[in-house]
Amino acid sequence: MNSAETVIRARGLTKRFGDFTAVDSLDLDVRRAEVFGFLGPNGSGKSTTIRMLCGLLSPSAGEIEVLGCRIPQDAEALKRRIGYMTQKFSLYDDLSVGENLDFLAAVHGLPRREARQRIDELLALYRLDDRRRQLAGTLSGGQKQRLALAGAVLHKPDLLFLDEPTSAVDPQSRRDFWDSLFELADAGTTLLVSTHYMDEAERCTRLGILDEGRLAADGSPEELLAQLPGTSLLVECEQPRQAQRALQGGEGILALAQIGASLRVLVEEGQSAEDIRTRLHEAGIDAEVGETAPNLEDVFVTATRRQPADREET
Amino acid sequence: MMNLRRLGSIVLKELRQLRRDRLTFAMIVGIPTMQLILFGYAINLDVRGLEAAVLDQANTARSRELVAEIGATQVLDLRYRLSTPQEVDNLLRAGKISAALMLPNDFETRLERGDRPALQIVVDGSDQVVQASARQLASFPLPGRAANDVPGIEVLNLYNPQRLAPVNTVPGLIGVILTMTMVLFTAMALVRERERGNLEMLIATPVSPWELTLGKVLPFVGIGLVQVTVVLLLGKLLFAVPLRGSLAALYSAALVFICASLALGVFISTLARSQFQAMQMAFFTFLPQILLSGFMFPFAGMPKVAQWLAEILPLTHFLRLVRGIMLRGAGLAELWPALASLALFTVVMLGIAVTRVSKRLD
Ligand SMILES: Nc1ncnc2c1ncn2[C@@H]1O[C@H](COP(=O)(O)OP(=O)(O)OP(=O)(O)O)[C@@H](O)[C@H]1O
Numbered sequence: 001m002n003s004a005e006t007v008i009r010a011r012g013l014t015k016r017f018g019d020f021t022a023v024d025s026l027d028l029d030v031r032r033a034e035v036f037g038f039l040g041p042n043g044s045g046k047s048t049t050i051r052m053l054c055g056l057l058s059p060s061a062g063e064i065e066v067l068g069c070r071i072p073q074d075a076e077a078l079k080r081r082i083g084y085m086t087q088k089f090s091l092y093d094d095l096s097v098g099e100n101l102d103f104l105a106a107v108h109g110l111p112r113r114e115a116r117q118r119i120d121e122l123l124a125l126y127r128l129d130d131r132r133r134q135l136a137g138t139l140s141g142g143q144k145q146r147l148a149l150a151g152a153v154l155h156k157p158d159l160l161f162l163d164e165p166t167s168a169v170d171p172q173s174r175r176d177f178w179d180s181l182f183e184l185a186d187a188g189t190t191l192l193v194s195t196h197y198m199d200e201a202e203r204c205t206r207l208g209i210l211d212e213g214r215l216a217a218d219g220s221p222e223e224l225l226a227q228l229p230g231t232s233l234l235v236e237c238e239q240p241r242q243a244q245r246a247l248q249g250g251e252g253i254l255a256l257a258q259i260g261a262s263l264r265v266l267v268e269e270g271q272s273a274e275d276i277r278t279r280l281h282e283a284g285i286d287a288e289v290g291e292t293a294p295n296l297e298d299v300f301v302t303a304t305r306r307q308p309a310d311r312e313e314t
Numbered sequence: 315m316m317n318l319r320r321l322g323s324i325v326l327k328e329l330r331q332l333r334r335d336r337l338t339f340a341m342i343v344g345i346p347t348m349q350l351i352l353f354g355y356a357i358n359l360d361v362r363g364l365e366a367a368v369l370d371q372a373n374t375a376r377s378r379e380l381v382a383e384i385g386a387t388q389v390l391d392l393r394y395r396l397s398t399p400q401e402v403d404n405l406l407r408a409g410k411i412s413a414a415l416m417l418p419n420d421f422e423t424r425l426e427r428g429d430r431p432a433l434q435i436v437v438d439g440s441d442q443v444v445q446a447s448a449r450q451l452a453s454f455p456l457p458g459r460a461a462n463d464v465p466g467i468e469v470l471n472l473y474n475p476q477r478l479a480p481v482n483t484v485p486g487l488i489g490v491i492l493t494m495t496m497v498l499f500t501a502m503a504l505v506r507e508r509e510r511g512n513l514e515m516l517i518a519t520p521v522s523p524w525e526l527t528l529g530k531v532l533p534f535v536g537i538g539l540v541q542v543t544v545v546l547l548l549g550k551l552l553f554a555v556p557l558r559g560s561l562a563a564l565y566s567a568a569l570v571f572i573c574a575s576l577a578l579g580v581f582i583s584t585l586a587r588s589q590f591q592a593m594q595m596a597f598f599t600f601l602p603q604i605l606l607s608g609f610m611f612p613f614a615g616m617p618k619v620a621q622w623l624a625e626i627l628p629l630t631h632f633l634r635l636v637r638g639i640m641l642r643g644a645g646l647a648e649l650w651p652a653l654a655s656l657a658l659f660t661v662v663m664l665g666i667a668v669t670r671v672s673k674r675l676d
C-alpha cells in the first residue's frame with residue numbers, strides 16, 4: 001500500500017429527504033492514514049454524509065467507493081472494516097462497560113481469547129479499567145465517549161468515522177482523546193472526524209468545510225489559511241461592543257468577533273487596518289487597529305458565510 | 315448468513331437487558347398470575363345476595379315455603395314480589411335484578427308428578443358470575459323428590475345460552491396470556507433499539523438481519539414456556555384444571571404457538587416507528603384474537619366471515635390444540651391441522667419480518 005492511496009472517494013454524492021437536499025453533489029477524497037476533519041454549521045449535512053459513507057443511508061445520487069467497496073452494493077463487506085462512532089451515544093445504557101465491549105467483540109467475530117486481551121488493552125488505554133462493571137448509562141459524558149471510541153476501534157478497523165466525538169468532553173480530556181486518535185492514525189488507520197472545535201480542526205491533516213450540503217472548502221489547515229481571501233485585524237479600544245456595532249454589516253466586513261476586551265475583524269482583500277481605524281474614528285471610537293495572524297475560525301466563517309450582517313458572534 | 319456466536323451474543327445481551335428491566339421482568343410472571351387469578355376467581359366466585367325477584371303464580375303453602383327456603387340460602391336476595399312475567403322481563407332487561415324465581419300455576423302438580431321441572435330460575439346470562447351461582451341453586455333439593463329425577467329446578471340462561479365453564483377458560487387463558495405478553499415484548503424489542511439510537515451502531519456492524527431477529531426472539535421462547543408453566547401450575551393448584559392429554563404434547567403445542575406470536579411481534583416491530591406505536595399495534599391484534607378465536611364466544615356461533623378471519627389468527631388454532639389436549643385428552647396426531655396452521659403462520663410472518671429488518675436507516 002502506498003500512503004497516497006485513496007480510502008474514501010465520493011463523486012456527486014447527494015441525499016434528498018423529500019424535496020429537501022441535505023447533501024448536495026459532494027466530491028470527497030480521503031487518503032490513507034489521513035485525519036480528515038469535517039467542519040460545518042449545524043444541519044450542514046455532516047452526519048448524513050458519514051451515514052452514507054458507512055452504507056447506513058442510501059444516496060439519492062452519486063457514487064461512493066470506500067476501502068475499495070462500492071456503496072451501497074458492497075456495504076456489508078465494508079462493515080467488517082470500518083468503525084463508526086455515532087454522534088449520539090449508541091451503546092447500551094443498561095449493559096455494563098465490559099458487557100458492551102464483550103457484545104461488540106462477539107458481533108465483530110473476534111476470537112474469544114483475542115477479544116479478552118483487546119478489551120483489557122482498550123480499557124487500560126482509555127482509562128476505563130476501574131469502570132468495567134459500571135452500567136454505561138451511568139458513565140459521565142467523557143467516559144461514555146471513551147467507551148464509544150473503544151467500541152468503535154475494538155476490531156481494529158482500517159477506517160474510522162467519528163461524528164462529533166468530543167462534544168461533551170472537557171479540554172484536557174479532548175486533548176487526550178485526540179492524542180489517542182493520532183496514535184490510531186500513526187498505526188495506519190484513516191480517520192474522518194466531524195467537529196465544531198477549531199483547536200481540533202487545527203490538528204487535522206486535512207479539512208473539509210460543509211455548508212448547506214456543499215463542500216465549501218477543502219485542504220490542509222495551512223492551505224486553507226493561506227487561501228483565506230481576507231485579512232484578519234485586531235481592534236483594541238475602550239468599547240469593543242460599540243466598535244462591533246459600528247462595523248456590523250459595513251462594506252467589506254466579513255466577520256466580527258469580540259475576544260475578551262478586543263475585537264477580531266475579518267475584512268475583504270483590499271481593506272486595510274487604516275481603513276477600519278478611520279471608519280471607527282468617524283463613529284466616534286478611538287481604536288488601535290493592527291493586523292493579526294488569521295485562524296481557522298476566520299476560514300470557517302468565510303466559507304460558511306451567508307448574510308454577514310445576521311451572523312453576530314459574541 | 316448465520317453466525318452462531320453472533321446469535322448467541324445477541325441472546326445474551328437481551329437476557330442481560332431483560333434482567334435489569336424490572337418492569338418487564340415483573341410482567342413475565344405477574345401478568346399470567348394476575349390474569350389467572352382474576353379470571354379464575356371471577357368464574358368460581360361464590361356469589362351471595364344476587365338481586366332477584368319472585369313470581370309465585372301458584373301461591374300455595376308449599377310454594378311459599380320453598381321460596382322462603384331458597385331465600386334462606388342467601389344466594390338470591392329476593393327483594394321483588396311480582397305478579398306477571400312481563401314485570402320480570404322488564405326488571406331483568408333494566409338490570410335491576412339478575413335472576414328471577416318463577417313458580418308456575420301448576421307448581422303442585424309438577425312437584426307431584428316429577429316429570430317436568432317444578433320451578434324455573436331465569437338468569438341474566440350476560441353475566442358469567444351470575445350464571446355460575448344460579449347453577450349451584452339448580453341442585454337445591456325440592457320436597458318430595460328423589461335425587462335422580464328430572465331436575466326439580468330448571469335454570470334458564472337468558473342472553474348467553476352456551477355457558478363458559480371455568481375449566482374451559484383456563485386452557486384458553488394460557489393462549490390469551492401468551493398472546494398478550496409474547497407479541498407485546500417482541501413488538502417493542504426491535505423498535506426500542508431504534509428509539510434509543512442503538513440501531514445506528516448495530517447496523518454499522520456485520521450483524522445480519524436473521525441474527526438480529528432470532529437473537530431478539532429466542533429469549534422470549536424460554537420466557538413463554540415459563541409462563542405456560544406458571545399458568546398450568548396455578549390452574550391445577552387453584553382451580554383443579556385437569557390435564558387429560560400428555561404434558562409433552564401440551565408443551566409442544568405451546569412452543570409452536572409462542573413462535574407464531576413472536577413472529578407476529580417481530581413483524582409489528584418492523585412496522586412501528588416508536589415503542590408506543592408498537593404497543594398500539596400489538597393491542598390492535600389482541601382484540602380480534604380474543605373476540606374471534608373462540609375464547610370469548612363459541613366459534614360455531616360466529617358468522618362465516620368471522621370464522622374465516624379467525625382461521626388466520628394463531629390463537630384460534632392454539633385454543634383447538636390446548637382444549638383438545640387438556641380437556642379431551644387428544645394427541646398431537648389428531649390435532650395436526652391446527653399445529654400445521656401455526657407453523658405456517660410462523661414461517662410466513664418471520665419471513666416477511668426478516669426481509670423488512672433492513673440494515674438501513676432510510
Ligand atoms: N431522516 C431525515 N429526514 C429528514 N431530514 C433529515 C433526516 N436526517 C437529516 N435530515 C436533515 O438533513 C440536514 C442535515 O442533517 P445532519 O444531521 O447531517 O447535519 P449535521 O451537519 O450533522 O448537523 P449537526 O452539526 O447539528 O450534527 C438537516 O437539516 C436535517 O434536518
Ligand SMILES: [Mg+2]
Nearest residue numbers: 046047087163
Ligand atoms: Mg451531526
